[in-house]
């Protein structure tokens with residue numbers, strides 16, 4: 001594990017039957033750093049995130065969260081490490097049965113035992129950080145646009161002031177302008193908190209906006225990792241093909257195989 005890494009994956013392998021999805025995947029996120037993992041469909045990005053969140057168990061390798069190795073730990077100990085993290089899911093994944101403020105305050109009340117009235121105050125403060133006024137607090141999530149739901153999801157992800165935040169395809173399903181708004185909010189909110197973030201994305205433009213470093217994964221391996229502003233001129237053939245969106249190059253599409 002790299003010194004000061006907040007998240008560290010070391011030679012992580014995960015297969016389903018004979019299909020090797022993660023192949024010795026190694027990646028670090030340092031304190032205060034934003035790392036975006038990009039890659040095509042089916043390259044293992046979600047499986048990587050599920051291994052970190054303990055929803056899948058790798059066959060081998062180690063995963064450290066803030067220095068603590070979590071693979072193979074009993075659920076209660078793993079959950080204790082994950083309590084210092086926040087997460088924004090792909091489609092915000094809000095509870096329709098709860099008003100907006102309670103969605104934001106959910107972790108504060110359930111995992112941190114905060115009094116409901118205090119948690120509501122924190123929720124309103126976090127909603128303000130993502131540009132939503134107190135009039136939103138009692139609304140039902142199903143009344144909101146997708147962009148607003150993403151903002152609520154972001155407010156929830158930062159509600160506990162987590163040191164580590166995971167973002168799963170944060171701009172998927174948004175128009176380019178709303179995508180840009182969400183990218184800016186992600187960048188500003190996470191910098192404001194000093195959080196370390198790991199984001200998975202298909203979207204190069206979004207990755208370049210929010211990342212300090214970008215990692216490209218292909219067939220469950222990191223084939224390039226480097227500073228976001230170097231990606232366009234790095235000379236790596238996998239990156240060049242991905243950036244150009246070209247069919248020709250070392251990246252094979254399963255769908256084109258005979």
Ligand SMILES: Nc1ncnc2c1ncn2[C@@H]1O[C@H](COP(=O)(O)OP(=O)(O)OP(=O)(O)O)[C@@H](O)[C@H]1O
Pocket residue numbers: 016021039040041042043044045046047048202
């Ligand atoms: N529970 C599972 N059982 C069997 N195979 C799985 C399971 N979960 C994922 N896979 C396979 O693992 C591979 C990687 O999937 P993953 O969802 O990580 O891709 P991804 O890079 O996140 O793609 P996308 O960007 O399309 O979401 C795929 O071939 C997928 O079918």
